[in-house]
Amino acid sequence: MDEINSLMQGFGVALTLPNLGFMMVGLLLGILIGVLPGLGGANGVAILLPLTFSMNPTSAIIMLSCIYWGALFGGAITSILFNIPGEPWSVATTFDGYPMAQQGRAAEALTAAFTSSFVGALFAVLAITFLAPLLAKFALEFGPPEFFAVQMLTFCSFVGMSKEPPMKTLAAMMLGFALAAVGMDTVTGQLRMTFGFTEMLKGFDFLIAVIGLFGIGEILTTMEEGLAFKGKSARINFRIVWQTWGQLFQYWRTFIRSVLIGCWMGITPGGATPASFMGYGMARRAAKDKDSFGKGNVEGVVAPETAAHAAGTAALLPMLTLGIPGSPTAAVLLGGLLIWGLQPGPLLFVEQKDFVWGLIASMYLGNIVGLFVVLTTVPWWAAILRIPFPVIAPVIIFICAVGAYTVHSSITDVVMMLVFGVLGYLFKKLRYPLAPLVLALVLGDMAESSFRQSMLMSQGNVNIFYANWLVGGLMAVAIFLLFLPAWGALKDLLRKRETNAHLHQ
Amino acid sequence: MRIKTFALNRLLAALGMTAAFLGSSSAMAWEPSKPVEFVVPAGTGGGADQMARFLQGVIAKHKLMNQPLVVVNKSGGAGAEGFLEIKGAKGEAHKIIITLSNLFTTPLATAVPFNWRDLTPVSMLALDEFVLWVNADSPYKTAKEYVDAIKAGPDNKFKMAGTGSKQEDQIITVMLQKAAGKKITFIPFKGGGDVAVQLVGKHVDSTVNNPIEAEAHWRGGKLRALCVMDAKPLPYKKKVTAQQAWSDIPTCQSAGIDAEYVMLRGIFMPPGVSPEQVDFYVNLFKKVRELPEWKEFMEKGAFNQTFMTGKDYADWVARNEALHVRLMKEAGFIAK
Amino acid sequence: MNQETEGAGPGAGLRRRGPEAGVALLLLAGGLVVIYDSLRVGIEWADDGPRAGYFPFYIGCILVLSSGWTLARTLLNWCQDTTFFSQWSELRDVGAMLGPLTVFVAAVPFLGLYLPGALLIGFFMRRHGVFGWLTTVSVSVGVPVVFFLIFERWFLVPLAKGPVEAWLGF
Incomplete structure (x- = not known):
């Protein structure tokens, strides 16, 4: 077991007192970044970069990667407390996390989210430790048709779960796709739906739409129910952490499923955001009590958080072995590697053994320390809900506005946030579902470009989508998932007909 | 009385000299008074972004600037977002932009209204090879x-x-x-x-x-x-x-393949900045070029290390623009 | 608009049909815009795959059809509709948030984020809360100042600033 030896050496490198200190600094900064929408890993690296030059590269990367872990942990906090996703991959966490907070179960939701994050990351690191060369090879199998198949699969795992009127679900989804198409078309370089406005060039950013639809929309909806956030009565103590842990064991199937989805999406690299949606969709598909999802089911927090964190962690593998970043934060870490004179690529594991295994060891340690840090802060986060509404509501609006502004440093985006906020309120009142809109906005652009890249490769021949076992298998599963709910609905309908017929006789 | 006038004259003269000195020194050496935004008209992780983040790092490491340099990615519309921002920030000396070939290709292919002549050329850092x-x-x-x-x-x-x-x-x-x-x-x-x-x-x-x-x-x-x-x-x-x-x-x-092409990695500023402000950045990048880290970076990326400023640089950019117009016309990439 | 007169009782509110038709109409218009622009960039399937407008065209079509359906149903059932969108009192509460929020967003292009942020927080604390002037001022000034320190000083992320910040020398 070469890996175990190398890993033990890695622990030797990572487990020094100064390195543990750097880890704490990185984690705390990362949590702050994760909590505030609008701050990303790039900003964290920007402030720490000057400090890292006097360190050795291993300590530096440990500190910087801990920012990344911290941000993954922190993204869940505002999603659960205020329905505002701090990071794109925590959107799916709001679906059940926020209802839980409204029911006074904020602490439980936070504990579940943090623990799931930890489990997801832990298994992803284990995969990196023992399967790195194999996984890197697997990632190379993915060309445009395979990417499209994965995006199809994500999409299909999610559709058909809305309880809202079908025509409205369809309209919301199409609106998402249409918004995703605004801006420059990557394949032809043509501008679409910009109508000569330079503000439209950059398109509609996912984060701004989400801050508006979920964050501002939620505040407006809350206003109808009186000047207060529900869930003030949250019980706050450490016992909840233990109790929640006790419950979580029964979701072992969800954990395994989400870990697999996450690792796969991180490596290919599909990204943490689609992974979280797919994790949520699959968990709901598999659950017996499908109706409890979206109303505060712990499993609806566990599934997306595990998948997102597994994907976020696994995304470091293609970065290290292939030099392709699986996420923007990974891209900035990649920049960090280059500055220390480390060129990521297939040889990094050979040429920089100490560094790589130090980093992998720090992934274990960073996540353990991170879990400890966030769990101890659960009561404080939950206590934020006790701040009087007239104080917290305008502060949230201010934070949302700052978040929307920082995405592109653009004031137009703050206005867009307001527009999306009003839209979110109207949609919620008129029973248009938001999840399909958001999913379409995330996936629409990616799916369209991979589809058209595939078409360029095959010169317009659709056969490319079942040209080999990988893409064919993925597409088959996707189509199966797409028609599964239709089949279920048909069966229900037939059964109803039969019983009706019986009644009439 | 006379003595008094004399003293007064001397005082005035001294004041005048001080004023002149202060004036000239501030005219000679402009320095940024707040963080400088370093716009990258491309996404994170690409060549321009890597170079910008590298510059941010080494400038901070060697304390070449009294204010921090902050990298901001503005990749919308194939970089048009970033260039339009610089074009619009008239007279703002706390913004610089690094270019790739989209300085020429984006306005030609999409008809988004900007041109390098809308910006103030600072210096060429290197040419990227293909x-x-x-x-x-x-x-x-x-x-x-x-x-x-x-x-x-x-x-x-x-x-x-x-x-x-x-x-x-x-x-x-x-x-x-x-x-x-x-x-x-x-x-x-x-x-x-x-x-x-x-x-x-x-x-x-x-x-x-x-x-x-x-x-x-x-x-x-x-x-x-x-x-x-x-x-x-x-x-x-x-x-x-x-x-x-x-x-x-x-x-x-x-x-036997007639293909010759290099890509500009250069720095531009918004229009309407003073020559002193341009000089500050020219000197800054001259200092960066002397650093061992820069030389290592150049070798790793096998860059063509041509460095130009002032009129040479502007002339080179104009020639390169003409080349792009010709190439894009031949390829049929120009927006109608 | 006669529901105001008939709605003097406690159950009075905005009928659902108005907003329903409005949102559907908005989506319908959006769909038409998408179709219009897709026709401009080309909607056909060329020999090397779909053109830039191919997918948006069909997306626009489905958007028009689905929102058209909702619109048609609302209009057909216009008179039978008795459900309420919201009570007037509830809408007033929403307005109490939306009004200041809109003013805040409208002020941002001129004054930057910090000053309108402070005013928004101060306004809410005085208008809807029972806080003394001291608490109000310290919170409403404190929050933007903390953000200034975190974003501008620490993370080096410049936020929108207005004439007041310029006058203070930032």
Whole structure:
């Protein structure tokens, strides 16, 4: 077991007192970044970069990667407390996390989210430790048709779960796709739906739409129910952490499923955001009590958080072995590697053994320390809900506005946030579902470009989508998932007909 | 009385001199008074972004500026977002932008209204090279063999992956098409890293990645470099792979392919800034060029280390613009 | 608009049909815009795959059809509709948030983020809360100042600033 030896050496490198200190600094900064929408890993690296030059590269990367872990942990906090996703991959966490907070179960939701994050990351690191060369090879199998198949699969795992009127679900989804198409078309370089406005060039950013639809929309909806956030009565103590842990064991199937989805999406690299949606969709598909999802089911927090964190962690593998970043934060870490004179690529594991295994060891340690840090802060986060509404509501609006502004440093985006906020309120009142809109906005652009890249490769021949076992298998599963709910609905309908017929006789 | 006047005169003179001194010193050495925004008109992880973040790092490390340099990515509309921001920030000396070829290609291909003449040229940092890469397992050992294979096959048999649409990679593809006389399928991707991996995974036949984007895979024995699109071979003689150094890659011209193209990595400022403010940045980048880290970075990415400022630089940019207009017109990439 | 007169009782509110038709109409218009622009960039399937407008065209079509359906149903059932969108009192509460929020967003282009942020927080604390002036001022000034320190000083992320910040020398 070469890996175990190398890993033990890695622990030797990572487990020094100064390195543990750097880890704490990185984690705390990362949590702050994760909590505030609008701050990303790039900003964290920007402030720490000057400090890292006097360190050795291993300590530096440990500190910087801990920012990344911290941000993954922190993204869940505002999603659960205020329905505002701090990071794109925590959107799916709001679906059940926020209802839980409204029911006074904020602490439980936070504990579940943090623990799931930890489990997801832990298994992803284990995969990196023992399967790195194999996984890197697997990632190379993915060309445009395979990417499209994965995006199809994500999409299909999610559709058909809305309880809202079908025509409205369809309209919301199409609106998402249409918004995703605004801006420059990557394949032809043509501008679409910009109508000569330079503000439209950059398109509609996912984060701004989400801050508006979920964050501002939620505040407006809350206003109808009186000047207060529900869930003030949250019980706050450490016992909840233990109790929640006790419950979580029964979701072992969800954990395994989400870990697999996450690792796969991180490596290919599909990204943490689609992974979280797919994790949520699959968990709901598999659950017996499908109706409890979206109303505060712990499993609806566990599934997306595990998948997102597994994907976020696994995304470091293609970065290290292939030099392709699986996420923007990974891209900035990649920049960090280059500055220390480390060129990521297939040889990094050979040429920089100490560094790589130090980093992998720090992934274990960073996540353990991170879990400890966030769990101890659960009561404080939950206590934020006790701040009087007239104080917290305008502060949230201010934070949302700052978040929307920082995405592109653009004031137009703050206005867009307001527009999306009003839209979110109207949609919620008129029973248009938001999840399909958001999913379409995330996936629409990616799916369209991979589809058209595939078409360029095959010169317009659709056969490319079942040209080999990988893409064919993925597409088959996707189509199966797409028609599964239709089949279920048909069966229900037939059964109803039969019983009706019986009644009439 | 007289003595008094005399004293007064001396006092006035002294004051005047001090004022003159203060005035001249502030005119001579402008320095930023708040953090400087370093706009990258491309996404995170690409060549321009890597260089910008590297500059941010070394400038902070060697304390070459009293205020921090902050990298901001504005990639919308193939970089138009970033360029329009600089164009709109008239007289703002706390903003600079790093360019790639989209300085020329984006306004030509999309008709978004900006031109380098709307900005203030500061200095050229380096020129980025382009290398024709194939997978190491492919049968083509030289550029000539590869082009002959393209010639022998039907149109669109060979697939080229590149960054963006109607930008530098596709312009070079059109040059290769002309050399081969056959169409090559161009498949645009978002970033240079993705492009290199698509070639390693054998989903495409070739790429024209910048050296820094493909170096790791080349060193790892996954890719083969066929030729470099510059007038003369690269100067870096240190071995990168077991057999080859950057300097061992022949020019495409020598293989009979008429493809010569380098990409500007230069700095521009908003319009309406004073010469003193431009000078500050010119001196800043002159100092950066002296650093050992910069030299190492240049070698790693096999850059062409041409450095220009002032009129030379503006003239070079004007010539390069004319070249792009010609190439894009030939390729039919100009927006109607 | 006669529901105001008939709605004097406690159950009075905005009928659902108005907003329903409005949102459907908005989506319908959006769909038409998408179709219009897709026709401009080309909607056909060329020999190397779909053009830039191919997918948006069909997306626009489905958007028009689905929202058209909702619109038609609302209009057909216009008179039978008795469900309420919201009570007037509830809408007033929403307005109490939306009004200041809109003013805040409208002020941002001129004054930057910090000053309108402070005013928004101060306004809410005085208007809807029972806080003394001291608490109000310290919170409403404190929050933007903390953000200034975190974003501008620490993370080096410049936020929108207005004439007041310029006058203070930032």
